[in-house]
Amino acid sequence: MNLRHRRREDPEITLTPLIDVVFLMLIFFMVSTTFMRQADLELTLPEASREPGEQIVEPIELAINAEGEFFINGRALVNNQVDTVRRGLLQAREDTPDAPLVIRADARTPHQNLVIAMDAASQANISRLSIATVPQEQQ
Template sequence: MNFRPRRTEEPEINLIPFIDVLLVVLIFLMLSTTYSRFTELQLTLPVADVEQQRDRPREVLIAVTAEGNYVIGKQALADRSVDAVAAGLRAAAKAGSDSIVIINADAAAPHQAVVTVMEAARRASLSQITFATQTSAGAKR
């Protein structure tokens, strides 16, 4: 009989196969899960009629010609002074100080004519000023 003490091996836990199995399960769950979509709501959006929006009482259109003349709305101004332009802007501003001044200046108009309109708008207490532009034919694609 052999009475030698046997070497007892300590049990080893190998975690690498366990991690591999968990990663496979995780990938399977990620690929098979469907996410609910909240963007599938049925909405009925309002329709805008462009022709009804053409009447804009807050807008004051002023045109500056290449010669430096001014046209407010459809009324040409005889005087080119800042005070005359300011008086014309005050008369055309139906919404008062909430009106928006839209400057339609010719490309060849002198800079001083546009600055005169901006100064007249300031004197008329119209602080919202914008410039009208048009797209060039070369810029269209």
């Protein structure tokens, strides 16, 4: 039995694998980064007034309150079914068939009601549609 005391060697830390991993990460980040490309042309864009131009045709107004009730040009609809809204829009378009549609939905109305309004407008062949908003107050 050999009971002699062995001399312990100090552990050696090799940095080569660590440097390899750092270089691989550097290459990965360089390849995956998207760089913002700025246009080579410098343009001066035209200015326009913020006020809307005169509208020749009075738009059809479809209002949706917070409870989900529909109103076309101030008149309440009997229910909020797509078919009812479509028939109401078709009736409102009889006088002015090329009138645009403005949807004024309360901010608290369910999202489904806005989808119903847009679906009914599509079924009524209304292609000019806008959603009314108010400007956000400056803070």
